[in-house]
Amino acid sequence: EVQLVESGGGLVQPGGSLRLSCVASGFTVSGSYMSWVRQAPGKGLEWVSVIFSTGSTFHADSVQDRFSISRDSSKNILYLQINSLRADDSAMYYCVREELDDYGDSYFDSWGQGTRVTVSS
Amino acid sequence: ETVMTQSPDILSVSPGESATLSCRASQSISSSLAWYQQKPGQAPRLLIYGASTRATGIPARFSGSGSGTEFTLTISSLQSEDFAVYFCQQYNNWPPQRTFGQGTKVEIK
Numbered sequence A: 001e002v003q004l005v006e007s008g009g010g011l012v013q014p015g016g017s018l019r020l021s022c023v024a025s026g027f028t029v030s031g032s033y034m035s036w037v038r039q040a041p042g043k044g045l046e047w048v049s050v051i052f053s054t055g056s057t058f059h060a061d062s063v064q065d066r067f068s069i070s071r072d073s074s075k076n077i078l079y080l081q082i083n084s085l086r087a088d089d090s091a092m093y094y095c096v097r098e099e100l101d102d103y104g105d106s107y108f109d110s111w112g113q114g115t116r117v118t119v120s121s
Numbered sequence B: 001e002t003v004m005t006q007s008p009d010i011l012s013v014s015p016g017e018s019a020t021l022s023c024r025a026s027q028s029i030s031s032s033l034a035w036y037q038q039k040p041g042q043a044p045r046l047l048i049y050g051a052s053t054r055a056t057g058i059p060a061r062f063s064g065s066g067s068g069t070e071f072t073l074t075i076s077s078l079q080s081e082d083f084a085v086y087f088c089q090q091y092n093n094w095p096p097q098r099t100f101g102q103g104t105k106v107e108i109k
Helices: none
Strands: A003-007 A010-012 A018-025 A033-039 A045-051 A057-059 A067-072 A077-082 A091-100 A106-111 A115-119 B004-007 B010-013 B019-025 B033-038 B045-049 B062-067 B070-075 B085-090 B104-108
Touching: A003 A091, A018 A033, A018 A091, A018 A115, A033 A067, A033 A077, A033 A106, A045 A067, A045 A077, A045 A091, A045 B085, A057 A067, A106 B033, A106 B045, B004 B085, B010 B019, B019 B033, B019 B085, B019 B104, B033 B062, B045 B062, B070 B085
Parallel strands: A010 A115, B010 B104
Antiparallel strands: A003 A018, A018 A077, A033 A045, A033 A091, A045 A057, A067 A077, A091 A106, A091 A115, B004 B019, B019 B070, B033 B045, B033 B085, B062 B070, B085 B104
């Protein structure tokens, strides 16, 4: 059974940094496409970052240069490093495993329960 | 960036009736579209991928259709557990910039 458990969220001051973690079980992070998706309170969903099984990473334009996605294959953990935090980064951050469809494109298959980040002084 | 627009924002439906949700892409995304259901306090759940393929364990009353720029999610005979917010999402472009619609809330009439 696929399980994703996020941690590392909390209250942080503007300009600060956080590292979010996602412990995966039931599959290997290194063999999968993994993303982070966030949701501000009462708002919609926003894709943030992806790491492919090859190790290639991509980020949404809105977080480019401040966010970094990585993984630890030995621990089966996905990370999201967030720097220079701003108030509009306040959100629930979900760890997501992707699956490939018949055409080789990937969709969000399994979601964790999320970890909340609040940026405030 | 491919912009996804859902309509309506809110849909009021009586239990047992059907609901039709729409999603439009600002450019063609072929069939690279997924639908997700989110209930209050919960993570989203995958319903449909590839525009029309139900995910594992999703009841047959959920069906998706469309390709290119116009997509539809139909929920037939709404059950109490179906009242939720529904998001569409495209995953077609390269480099990957996955985008979601703003959501449609299906509420009890």
